[in-house]
Each structure stands twice: as structure tokens, then as C-alpha cells.
Amino acid sequence: ELKVEQNPLFLSMQEGKNYTIYCNYSTTSDRLYWYRQDPGKSLESLFVLLSNGAVKQEGRLMASLDTKARLSTLHITAAVHDLSATYFCAVSSMEYGNKLVFGAGTILRVKS
């Protein structure tokens, strides 16, 4: 069974601080996704990571993938209030029929 674990599940940050969300998964992955969800809204795609060592950046968010460690990180630089949301990582694997399996999500609150 493909399992995806995120931590922390809840993160309260001060504006201007840096922090990292971790995503561990249990098997070889073909793709790793990061999504953002605002309350009452759908999921917004942030990053798709395909290969070992992949790093992608958008604004204050940077995602990386280490397939050997089965670990992805979402790093937040100099947080601002607008980044407050729930962040999900999700993994798909050919070994599991390319089904997309989600982590439980990280609720991020940035305090001004």
C-alpha cells in the first residue's frame, strides 16, 4: 500500500520566518505533487516533481525531491500572511496503478 505522510500537520508561523514542510512516502514514485487549498476552495497545483534532485521554485515557495530518501520538502521563505492555507503533497506510482495518494495536509497559519 502506498502511504504518504506529511509533517507537521499544523504550523503557525510569524511573518518573515522560514520553515519547511516534509512529505515522506513509502514506495518508489513517478511523480510527486504539491497542492494548495484555501478554505472552502478546490486544490491549486503548485509543483510537479518528476525526478531525483528536482527543485522548483515559485515566489516564496520551493519544493525539492529526493527519491532515494523518499522525501519531498516544501520550503517557505520569509512567510507572508497570504501563504496561509492547507498544503498537500500527493504521490503517484506506476507500481500502484498511477493512483494519486495524498498526505493528510499541513495547515499553515502565518501571523502578522
Next chain:
Amino acid sequence: NAGVTQTPKFQVLKTGQSMTLQCAQDMNHEYMSWYRQDPGMGLRLIHYSVGAGITDQGEVPNGYNVSRSTTEDFPLRLLSAAPSQTSVYFCASRIVTGGYTFGSGTRLTVV
């Protein structure tokens, strides 16, 4: 392109009633799937389809049926609604080599 369209956006059912949640996409995506989202549990896969005429079960399929008669449509049927099926339902689609596109969701309450 409208993307992935889900209807209705909100629904209240009585226990034992049946209903169909609609999902349509206009991007010619082969792969479509249904998820439910419950607090603290992320999104869990209910059923998915890799193409017209092909469906398979996900992590939490009990109480739900699907069919895929066309590439565009992937309806989710609740056979006999139960309070445990109160949730937010998302439909998603993708091409084989691409990322996922999610619908806006259906908020279902079973009383």
C-alpha cells in the same frame, strides 16, 4: 476550456436516498477520479477510470458506484446515502503525461 465541472455544488440528502454527483471534463483527459475530503484525512480515492469503459476501485469504494461511458463524463452514484458519506467530493482528471486538474467540489450533507 471549462476544465473539470462538478454539479451540484451543495446537496443535502436524507439517509437512504440515492443521488448522482456529476463530473465532466472537456480536455480529452483519459484519466478521471473521485476523491472525498474529510477533516484531517487529506483526500481519499473512491474510484478512478483510465479511459472510457474502464473503472476501478480506490481506497474507500464502499457505498459508491461509477461508470465511464464517455471520455468526458464520470458520474459518482451514492446508492443509499449514510451520514458517514457526509463529506466534500472532488473530481479530478489528467492526461497520461500531465498533472491533475480538480473540479470545484461538491459539499454533501447526509442527515
